[in-house]
Amino acid sequence: MHIITHTCPSCGTVVAANELESDRVMKCPGLGCDTVLRFEDLPAEDREHFLENRDQYQI
Numbered sequence: 001m002h003i004i005t006h007t008c009p010s011c012g013t014v015v016a017a018n019e020l021e022s023d024r025v026m027k028c029p030g031l032g033c034d035t036v037l038r039f040e041d042l043p044a045e046d047r048e049h050f051l052e053n054r055d056q057y058q059i
């Protein structure tokens with residue numbers, strides 16, 4: 001399975017796409033990091049892949 005993740009540009013914390021998708025917008029979970037991460041920040045092809053295969057990403 002192709003794991004889709006997003007890396008926070010400020011602190012490098014890696015967030016799974018399914019976490020981003022469920023909230024659409026989330027505050028970075030990194031310690032002391034206030035960066036807001038958006039599902040839309042993912043590259044378009046990653047978003048498409050995720051949405052087409054979202055059943056596989058439910059944990």
Ligand SMILES: [Zn+2]
Binds near residue numbers: 012034
């Ligand atoms: Zn961060």
